[in-house]
Amino acid sequence: MGMRSKEIRLKSRPIGTPAAKDFELAEITLPDPGAGEALVKNLWMSVDPYMRGRMYDRASYVPPFQIGEALQGGAVGEVVASNDPALKPGDLVQSMFGWREGFVAPAASLQKLPSGNAPPQAYLGVLGMPGMTAYSGFLRLGEPKPGEVVFVSGAAGAVGSVVCQIAKIKGCEVVASVGADDKAAWLKGRGVDHVVNYKTCGDLLTAVRAAAPKGIDIYFDNVGGEHLEVALELARPFGRFVECGMISQYNNTEPTPGPRNIIYVVGKSLRIQGFIVTNFMDMQQQFFADMSQWIAEGRIAWEETVEHGIENAPTAFLKLFSGGNTGKMLVKLG
Amino acid sequence: MGMRSKEIRLKSRPIGTPAAKDFELAEITLPDPGAGEALVKNLWMSVDPYMRGRMYDRASYVPPFQIGEALQGGAVGEVVASNDPALKPGDLVQSMFGWREGFVAPAASLQKLPSGNAPPQAYLGVLGMPGMTAYSGFLRLGEPKPGEVVFVSGAAGAVGSVVCQIAKIKGCEVVASVGADDKAAWLKGRGVDHVVNYKTCGDLLTAVRAAAPKGIDIYFDNVGGEHLEVALELARPFGRFVECGMISQYNNTEPTPGPRNIIYVVGKSLRIQGFIVTNFMDMQQQFFADMSQWIAEGRIAWEETVEHGIENAPTAFLKLFSGGNTGKMLVKLG
Incomplete structure (x- = not known):
């Protein structure tokens, strides 16, 4: 008799902001x-903003989730039994078989985690996809130079918080936007120069301009919408916009107007470039080397926000859109 | 007693679309x-869309025109008298002292035209700033590869018509948007694959999609607005947007909504990059070499729309915004 595993399935495609009713718990x-x-018995699973896109029924860079099937996403787990010489019981592995307590899969589809000092869930955060997203997008597309001014939105999230810290390591001045004072305090503690709470600052343009009176050279965008418009307004000539995400728009049910000042892209010679992390897999070895060193030196730290149990995975996911996480949003399983 | 010269001065800063009343004729x-x-006695002067930007009182990449002073812009003329050994009467020179019949200036501020087969006004068009804009922007930022699909807006203008022809030289499939059937016919005669008349085609997205069912790899933008939104919709992954201008917005008195689908920049890994021609002056020698050869081989041709006399220079300028020019808009002087 095989192991029992609870999993979360997509029950209906969300319209607007996802809700608990769009998910269902099943056991197999x-x-x-x-x-x-x-x-494999999963220990941790990841929820990430990009998953919202897979809930729409449309072609994109990853195929859509299917109604009635278990969702997918990053997870780390422990091998319970193996029929492949590459893995043995007790090994820690990373996979895309999240949203479930356990699974059976080809060993070739699992990545064995290096033994090291990092806790396993770090491979879903700073040492995983979000960390690699921050590292590759900021360095490859942002092309930071010492003394440049970097504006980061969604700055307390799993990606944004790493971008802020790498920008400081690279000698930049960092202006961060967050939606809560405790997030601001954490970033200030990590050396970020200016933090704006966009929910309480009043006019966002005025607040960011006060923090960056010289203008900004790099904008790392996790949010889109008004933040993007503010960045266009304050961009200096030859500014680089690293378009990582636009979470403010993921749940829109109608198309919303784009930035009213997009014309600045011409006169200021701006570069606005989108990416997905898999574009830059050539940087992965350097990412592991740099990030491991920076963590060991205490130059990169991270926060985690944790929900417990597979049945709370939808709650964890929904919190991404209400600002309910500081740093990496995780679900602890088993 | 010196030579008399009529000139066009900025009388008032246009609000919305410029009008004749914003200009005044003077004689000095x-x-x-x-x-x-x-x-120097000017033979030809240029009017270009970018001049609209200099009529606003705001900081930009070129300083604003001043009320009551002669406008400036590209011109070619003939030296009448010289007090510098580098120039002699009869020499043809290019300058930024347009919008006037004649002028006195340091020889060092004048560029002597090479003697060749090209008519002098070509140095205001295909062999001048618009040609260099098309060449450098398309090749440096568009990075065309044979077989790729290129969408060009404002395709019958001084810049767009050169982009279309270079794209064909580089082995691309070209979809052009214009606002008149005679412009469409001219481009078809130059080998452009598909031409859409945006004024008569009905829904622009439907029309461009029909012309480019596989999607587009490069968008060369002279227009902005709805054309930019259509390009975002049809862009293929890793598409490049060369942001040369947004003439549809130059006369707006209120900020207008940007593209409602800007979010595609993320998921499609698009690059949207603005530029001004002076960014790429390192390409100028190669530009002259390539363009001269292509003209000699008949692979690049051009149209001119000509107004006569300095007093008609404002009329020529205003026609840029009503689609009144095919190819390079020029004013013949003297």
């Missing part, structure tokens, strides 16, 4: 691992 | 050229 019995397969 | 007596100076 896992098969025994066949040849070349392993049985 | 030119001084005799001092040491190191030359007296």
Whole structure:
């Protein structure tokens, strides 16, 4: 008799902001691992803003989630049984089989985690996809130079908080936007020069201009909308816009007007470039080397916000859109 | 007694679309050229869309025009008298002293035109700033590869018509947008694959999609507004947007909404990059070499729309915003 595993399935495609009713909990019995397969018990799973896009029924860079099927996403777990020589019970592995307590999969689809000092869930955060997103996007597209002014929106999130710290390591002046005072305090403690709470600052343009009176050279965008418009207004000539995400728009049910000042892209010779992390896989080895060193030196730190149990995974996901997380949003399983 | 010269001055800063009342004709007596100076009689002057920006009283990449002073812009003329050994009467020179019949200026501020087969006014068009804008922006930022699909707006203008032809030389498939059927016919005669008349095509997105069912790889933007939104909709992953101008917005009196689908920049990994021609002066020698060869081979042709006499220079300028020009808009003087 195989292991029982609870999982979260997509019950309906969200219209606007996702709600609990769009998800359902189910339980299945896992098969025994066949040849070349392993049985894994998940310890942690990740929820990330990009998953919202996969809930729409449309072509994109990743295929849409299917109604009635378990969702997918990053997870780290422990091998319980293995029918492949590459893995043995007790090994820690990373996979895309999140949103479930356990699974059976080909060993070749699992990435064995290096033994080191980092806790396993760091491979879903600073040492994982969000960290790599921050590192590759900021360095490859932002092209930071010492003394430049960097504006980061969504700055307390899993990606933004790493961008802020890498920008400081690279000698930049950092202006961060967040939606809560405790997030601001954490970033100030990490050396960020100016933090604006966009929910309480009044006019956002006025507040960011006060923090960056010389203008900004790099804008790392996690938010879109008004933040993007403010960045266009304050951009200096040859500014670089790293378009990582636009979470303010993910739940829109109608198209919303774009930045009214997009024309600045011409006169200021701006570059606005979008990316997804897989564009820059050539940087992965350098990412691991740099990030491991920076963590060891105490130059990169991180926060985690944790929900417990598979049944609370939808709650964790929904918190991404209400600002309910500081740093990496995680679900602890098992 | 010096030469008399009529000139066009900015009388008032236009609000919305410029009108004849914003300009005034004046006549002055030119001084005799001092040491190191030359007296030049202009033969041709250029009007260009970017000049609209200089009529606003705001900081930009070129300083604003001043009320009551002669406007400036590209011109080619003939040296009448010279007090500098570098120039002699009869030499043809290019300058930024347009909008006037003649002028006295330091010889060092004048560029002697090469003797060749090209008519002098070509140095205000295909062999001048608009040609260089098309060449440098398309090649440096567009990075065209054979077989790629290029969408060009404002495609019958001085810049757009050169972009279309270079794109064909580089082996691309070209979809052009224009506002008149005679412009469409001219471009078809130059080998452009598909031409959309945006004024008569009905829904622009539908029309461009029909012309480019595979999507577009490069968008060369002279227009902004709805054209930019259509390009975002049809862009393929890793598409490049060369932001040369947004003439549809130059006369707006209120900020207008930007593209409602700007979020595609993230998921499609698009690059939207603005520029001004002076960013790429390192390409100028190669530009002259390539363009001269392409003209000699008949691979680049051009149209001119000509107004006559300095008093009609404002009329020529205003026609840029009503689609009254095919190819380079020029004013013939003297």
